[in-house]
Amino acid sequence: MSEKAFQEYYPDQLSHCYGCGRLNENGLHIQSYWDREESVCRFQPKPYHIAIPGYVYGGLIASLIDCHCTGTAAAASYRAEGRAMGTEPALRFVTASLHVDYLRPTPLGVPIEVRASVKEIKGRKVAMAATLSADGVVCARGEVVAVRMPEHLVTE
Amino acid sequence: MSEKAFQEYYPDQLSHCYGCGRLNENGLHIQSYWDREESVCRFQPKPYHIAIPGYVYGGLIASLIDCHCTGTAAAASYRAEGRAMGTEPALRFVTASLHVDYLRPTPLGVPIEVRASVKEIKGRKVAMAATLSADGVVCARGEVVAVRMPEHLVTE
Numbered sequence: 639m640s641e642k643a644f645q646e647y648y649p650d651q652l653s654h655c656y657g658c659g660r661l662n663e664n665g666l667h668i669q670s671y672w673d674r675e676e677s678v679c680r681f682q683p684k685p686y687h688i689a690i691p692g693y694v695y696g697g698l699i700a701s702l703i704d705c706h707c708t709g710t711a712a713a714a715s716y717r718a719e720g721r722a723m724g725t726e727p728a729l730r731f732v733t734a735s736l737h738v739d740y741l742r743p744t745p746l747g748v749p750i751e752v753r754a755s756v757k758e759i760k761g762r763k764v765a766m767a768a769t770l771s772a773d774g775v776v777c778a779r780g781e782v783v784a785v786r787m788p789e790h791l792v793t794e
Numbered sequence: 795m796s797e798k799a800f801q802e803y804y805p806d807q808l809s810h811c812y813g814c815g816r817l818n819e820n821g822l823h824i825q826s827y828w829d830r831e832e833s834v835c836r837f838q839p840k841p842y843h844i845a846i847p848g849y850v851y852g853g854l855i856a857s858l859i860d861c862h863c864t865g866t867a868a869a870a871s872y873r874a875e876g877r878a879m880g881t882e883p884a885l886r887f888v889t890a891s892l893h894v895d896y897l898r899p900t901p902l903g904v905p906i907e908v909r910a911s912v913k914e915i916k917g918r919k920v921a922m923a924a925t926l927s928a929d930g931v932v933c934a935r936g937e938v939v940a941v942r943m944p945e946h947l948v949t950e
Contacts, residue, residue, distance in 0.1 A: 654844050656851040664842040686820040688810050689888070690947060695812040696889045697860050701853030732845070733852045737893045791846060 643669035644709040647724035657705035707782035711764035731784035762786040799825035800865040803880035813861035859936035867920035867940035887940035900933040918942040
């Protein structure tokens with residue numbers, strides 16, 4: 639894994655996201671890294687991120703998949719353009735669609751791992767597939783299509 | 795709209811959900827009501843529920859659609875069985891799949907309204923379609939399949 643998370647390269651004005659913004663004091667601070675061709679995110683839910691006793695809240699699962707994949711879209715686009723992350727113009731993505739299949743309840747208390755792989759980069763869109771695991775068991779699968787943000791939102 | 799939210803009928807042991815549990819002190823306290831054949835949820839995001847400046851975090855949007863629909867699944871199942879909400883055995887649902895299409899950025903600062911309608915009740919599954927609006931403009935569409943929880947989880 640690289641040493642610096644994808645999200646640490648986001649420009650300050652795009653680092654307020656509740657899910658992954660390093661400048662959001664109330665946020666989740668989701669962080670994503672390369673692990674060869676996949677991206678990986680590890681996250682420890684808080685005790686209050688509960689659905690029913692013993693299990694992780696599904697909305698948190700959706701959030702982890704979402705932010706991890708928009709981060710992956712940015713990192714993959716830098717890679718595809720042969721550019722170092724953080725170089726200008728900044729590449730930042732928003733979610734066009736999110737699909738999550740909850741395969742089994744996700745146990746609360748153990749670290750969560752989300753892994754994503756890029757299925758396709760086409761124009762401004764990046765399609766990705768993700769798995770979310772707890773204790774090595776896949777508990778949810780996700781599909782995300784992210785779209786590159788318009789330049790005026792990235793630079794303002 | 796009815797006076798008491800669907801989620802207020804959940805048994806105590808199933809009222810800890812980060813999204814909609816009335817007993818979760820850190821949670822979102824999502825509340826859902828009938829409005830004729832549709833269900834409706836109104837929610838005021840906090841300033842820190844931000845994606846990029848001026849817009850609502852997509853993971854919150856997914857969470858609102860998710861919990862509103864599992865609540866709707868419970869309420870619709872009581873209706874379908876001709877039972878009053880809250881009567882035993884309790885009907886409580888978890889999410890099997892969640893799909894969200896983000897149609898446009900959702901402005902932060904105004905109240906959000908989520909509306910859901912039941913597409914099908916089949917066995918233990920309820921399929922629903924939802925819209926999420928801000929200032930009367932639909933910003934996201936959702937599709938949720940919820941599954942009735944096993945009895946041992948509802949009564950333990």
